[in-house]
Amino acid sequence: MNKALFAVTPLMAEHDRPFFRSGYDSLDRYLREQVSQDIRRRVAACFVVIENENRIAGYYTLASASMPLIALPPEKQKKLPRYPAVPTVRMGRLAVDQGFQGKGLGAALLANAISRTARSEIASYALTVDAKNEHAASFYQHHGFMPLPSNPLILFLPFAFLK
Numbered sequence: 001m002n003k004a005l006f007a008v009t010p011l012m013a014e015h016d017r018p019f020f021r022s023g024y025d026s027l028d029r030y031l032r033e034q035v036s037q038d039i040r041r042r043v044a045a046c047f048v049v050i051e052n053e054n055r056i057a058g059y060y061t062l063a064s065a066s067m068p069l070i071a072l073p074p075e076k077q078k079k080l081p082r083y084p085a086v087p088t089v090r091m092g093r094l095a096v097d098q099g100f101q102g103k104g105l106g107a108a109l110l111a112n113a114i115s116r117t118a119r120s121e122i123a124s125y126a127l128t129v130d131a132k133n134e135h136a137a138s139f140y141q142h143h144g145f146m147p148l149p150s151n152p153l154i155l156f157l158p159f160a161f162l163k
């Protein structure tokens, strides 16, 4: 896949979901069976990269969220107002089909999610992710995310750093 050519679009009915295989059954099943309902109920938005006749090469989901101020590292708390929680956007899922892994698509989807959230008119302090395991957490750390002190499988990327 030519990185310069692929486009990230909202998931649509004609996109081919049954053949997506990320290596994690829960991520594949979510795309097959659950995501449409979540979109209809407005509890998640789903964005995909399409390759060859509606085949999905990768996807991610985003939803509004919030994080208790005390969950953040003390040096980050000091720079924020004393509200009980800060607004965030949560990337609930990120997955690339096995046929496309290791080609930069995961990084490109992550960059797309960051820029989509950072340019929103609705303010959020950070993009947060729930990593499935340490391997996934290390992917996010490689891309600048920081783990929460109380749970290293929840990571965040403050948008103020991007400016």
Ligand SMILES: CC(C)(COP(=O)(O)OP(=O)(O)OC[C@H]1O[C@@H](n2cnc3c(N)ncnc32)[C@H](O)[C@@H]1OP(=O)(O)O)[C@@H](O)C(=O)NCCC(=O)NCCS
Pocket: 022, 023, 024, 027, 093, 094, 095, 096, 097, 100, 101, 102, 103, 104, 105, 106, 107, 108, 130, 131, 132, 133, 135, 136, 137, 138, 139, 140, 142
């Ligand atoms: C994790 C996943 C999204 C990565 O996507 P990918 O397309 O295979 O990864 P990329 O080719 O975009 O990798 C981009 C960069 O991240 C690095 N990277 C990839 N996986 C990594 C890992 N587990 N730890 C550290 N770095 C990692 C690559 O070395 C590459 O680095 P570089 O740009 O400095 O050369 C993909 O492998 C996947 O879908 N896995 C199964 C589901 C999953 O684990 N989802 C994570 C969310 S819970």
